[in-house]
Amino acid sequence: MPKEVVITGMSLISSLGLSLEENWNNLVAGKSGVKNITMFDASSLTTRVAAEVSPAFEELSRNYIKKRAGSQMTRVTRMCVTAAKIAVQNSGIDFSQVDRTRCSVIMGVVNTGNSSAEKDTTPQNTVFKTMTNSMPAWISLEYQLMGPNYAVNTACASSAYAIAFGYEMIKNGQADIVIVGGADSIINFEEIQGFNALYALSIANDPPEQASKPFSKDRDGFVIGEGAGILVLESKDHAIARNAFIHAQVAGYALTSEGYNIMAPMKDGEGMAKTIEQAIKNAGISKDEVGYINAHGTSTELNDRYETMAIKKVFGEIAYQIPVSSSKSMLGHTIGAAGAIEAIITAMSLRSGVLPPTINYNNPDPDLDLDFIPNTSRVKDIRVALSNSFGFGGHNATLVLKKHL
Amino acid sequence: MAIITESIKNEVKEIVYSFFAEECEVDIAQINENTSIINDLDGDSLMFLELIEIFKKKFKLDIELKIIGKYAVKHPVSTIGQLIEMQLLIIEHENRLLEIEQ
Numbered sequence: 113m114p115k116e117v118v119i120t121g122m123s124l125i126s127s128l129g130l131s132l133e134e135n136w137n138n139l140v141a142g143k144s145g146v147k148n149i150t151m152f153d154a155s156s157l158t159t160r161v162a163a164e165v166s167p168a169f170e171e172l173s174r175n176y177i178k179k180r181a182g183s184q185m186t187r188v189t190r191m192c193v194t195a196a197k198i199a200v201q202n203s204g205i206d207f208s209q210v211d212r213t214r215c216s217v218i219m220g221v222v223n224t225g226n227s228s229a230e231k232d233t234t235p236q237n238t239v240f241k242t243m244t245n246s247m248p249a250w251i252s253l254e255y256q257l258m259g260p261n262y263a264v265n266t267a268c269a270s271s272a273y274a275i276a277f278g279y280e281m282i283k284n285g286q287a288d289i290v291i292v293g294g295a296d297s298i299i300n301f302e303e304i305q306g307f308n309a310l311y312a313l314s315i316a317n318d319p320p321e322q323a324s325k326p327f328s329k330d331r332d333g334f335v336i337g338e339g340a341g342i343l344v345l346e347s348k349d350h351a352i353a354r355n356a357f358i359h360a361q362v363a364g365y366a367l368t369s370e371g372y373n374i375m376a377p378m379k380d381g382e383g384m385a386k387t388i389e390q391a392i393k394n395a396g397i398s399k400d401e402v403g404y405i406n407a408h409g410t411s412t413e414l415n416d417r418y419e420t421m422a423i424k425k426v427f428g429e430i431a432y433q434i435p436v437s438s439s440k441s442m443l444g445h446t447i448g449a450a451g452a453i454e455a456i457i458t459a460m461s462l463r464s465g466v467l468p469p470t471i472n473y474n475n476p477d478p479d480l481d482l483d484f485i486p487n488t489s490r491v492k493d494i495r496v497a498l499s500n501s502f503g504f505g506g507h508n509a510t511l512v513l514k515k516h517l
Numbered sequence: 518m519a520i521i522t523e524s525i526k527n528e529v530k531e532i533v534y535s536f537f538a539e540e541c542e543v544d545i546a547q548i549n550e551n552t553s554i555i556n557d558l559d560g561d562s563l564m565f566l567e568l569i570e571i572f573k574k575k576f577k578l579d580i581e582l583k584i585i586g587k588y589a590v591k592h593p594v595s596t597i598g599q600l601i602e603m604q605l606l607i608i609e610h611e612n613r614l615l616e617i618e619q
Contacts, residue, residue: 180540180561236563236570 117282118516119359120351121203121344122456123195125295126443127163127337130172132202136460139468140489144321144442146335151299159313161320162299163337163444165191184240185250188225188338192247192295195340197254203344204356205289207255216259216287217248218278220270220294222448227300251291259287265448267503268408269367270294271341272451272511276365278345288350295340296448304336310375314411324445325472326409326438327416327484334410337444341452343459358516360459363496364395370506381418383508385425388498391510392426395496399427402434403494404467406458408502409438410445419500420480435492437485441471451501455511458499462515465493519576521609529572529608533601536568550598565594572604580611588614 124131127145128138138145145163154160173182173194182190196217200207207215226241240246245263252261259281264273271294278290298304307313314323314333324335351358368390370383377383392399407419416438424431439457446453461467466489473486494515501509519525538545541558554560569585572578585607594600610617 178559179542180559183540184563234567236566 114283115285116348117279117345117362118348118351119343119362119459120346120356121199121205122359122459123198123202123342124339124453124456125165125169125191125195126339126446126453127165128443130166130169131198132456139439139442139457140466142442142469142471142488144324144471145337146320146323146444148320149299152301154301154304157301157304158308158315159304160317161314161323161335162304163335164299165338169194181250183234184237185246186225186230186241188295188297189241189247189250191297191340192219192342193250193254195293195295195342196251196291199291199293199342199344200255203346204354205344207257210289212256213258214288215255215257216278216281216290217251217257217261218274218290218292219248219251219263220265220272220274220448220451221247221263222265222267222270222296223298225297227302247295266507266509267505268445268447268450269501269503269507269509270448270451272455272499272501272509273367273507275343275345275362275452275455275511276367276509279362279365282345282347288347290345291342292345293340293342293452294449296446297338298447299336299338307336312412322472324411324441326407326411326441326470327420327477327480328473329475329477331411331413331416333412334440335444337440337446339443339446339449339453341449341456343452343456360462361514361516362511363397363514364391364512366390366394366510368508370508372506375504377414377418377502378506381420381422381425383506384419384422384500384502387508387510388422388426388500391498391512395512397496397512400430401496402427402498403492404458404461404497405434405436406454406461406497406499407436407438408500409440409470411438411440415502416480419502420482423482431482433483435467435483435485435490437468437470439468441473442468451499451509454501455499455513458497458511458513462494462497462513465491467492467494518613519609521605525608526605529604530601532571533568533597533604536571537564537597540564548597550596550601552597553595554597554600555595565600568600568604569607572608576608578608578611580607580614584612584614
């Protein structure tokens with residue numbers, strides 16, 4: 113019999129804070145983490161804003177990672193491992209008391225951030241800093257977990273895929289606990305120049321906090337963010353047996369490929385709609401149960417248009433009653449970490465009954481006519497919520513989360 | 518072939534002790550020749566390589582890593598004292614390290 117899967121630990125590091133609580137308070141307050149880039153000299157770039165994690169993060173990480181190990185990691189790997197250790201703390205799991213052969217780690221990793229911005233003075237560390245499996249490996253090493261640990265790369269949907277794979281392992285009885293999530297940072301000269309060349313980024317540099325404006329008529333591209341989001345997934349039986357606090361339940365998912373274009377989403381959101389539809393079916397819920405959608409909502413012309421069309425196609429008239437918001441309006445696009453960060457925000461929405469807003473929504477696009485929770489958060493008790501992630505390469509993911517009752 | 522003086526011995530010992538104290542975040546006073554690199558300091562094999570690089574630069578050594586590797590297979594190092602002893606042999610014999618046994 114398939115196991116039910118619950119979330120017993122969460123942590124979030126982003127431009128809006130170094131703890132889940134700080135992040136959540138800032139998200140429901142509708143604050144933006146987007147600022148002028150300080151990590152390097154961006155003055156010659158077309159885009160000069162990003163959502164950077166506070167430098168105070170390094171001080172936090174020293175409480176969780178030994179100096180020796182920290183020197184073998186990139187900044188973003190330290191972000192991942194720090195967040196993982198906070199999430200495990202949050203879960204209350206004592207790994208010495210569980211069967212560690214039934215514990216796994218799956219991380220969504222696009223890259224480790226070992227760019228020219230990383231000052232690598234020890235060549236022996238270059239390989240460890242570059243290998244994309246380093247994030248799950250370090251977490252597994254930390255707790256001597258002996259179930260499979262691996263990284264999955266499906267661009268902006270990577271950590272949503274990690275959650276889906278972790279869910280599947282527990283549901284099928286292959287694991288009791290899976291630490292899932294991701295971390296990413298591409299705030300460096302080369303990446304921003306590259307995305308600028310694709311006309312993918314916002315160039316609305318002034319004021320920075322208004323650059324990311326998903327679903328608005330004047331949206332002009334996404335804003336790069338960085339951060340880490342980690343969840344501890346656990347079988348419901350296992351969690352209840354140890355009297356764990358349950359944040360929310362993972363009820364299902366869908367993963368699809370568009371087979372269409374390396375960058376652009378499939379016309380009219382057809383691929384996105386299929387993904388949402390499959391996820392609803394996989395979770396065994398009815399469409400009218402969905403009380404909130406945390407959108408991929410990148411603030412690009414095509415994503416926001418097609419995602420809106422996809423939601424309308426799947427839900428029909430009900431679509432107008434479902435609040436939809438984009439966390440990227442506040443956090444920017446955290447790429448490989450986005451799926452996990454937004455799943456955490458979705459879980460917090462279910463838990464707290466507060467839906468975070470889409471900020472900078474001052475100039476509605478008449479073609480995009482859903483309820484985007486404009487500018488201020490909303491109190492609403494919801495039972496089921498979706499989180500969408502769509503990546504370059506046609507990697508689609510929709511997660512279905514349920515309130516734990 | 519270098520001559521290992523007391524001064525070199527002391528210098529190597531000081532570098533090794535300081536390196537492990539710094540990297541493993543332990544008080545240098547807790548380190549002695551019998552300290553186990555893995556069990557007591559939570560160290561790793563990479564530290565050995567890093568120390569070799571430090572000594573290669575400091576003493577301008579002509580030594581290939583594969584020669585050290587062959588020697589280390591027959592003479593595994595687990596304590597700080599053994600590591601210092603091997604570093605001194607490397608400094609003394611450089612690329613002729615394997616000839617010691619002949």
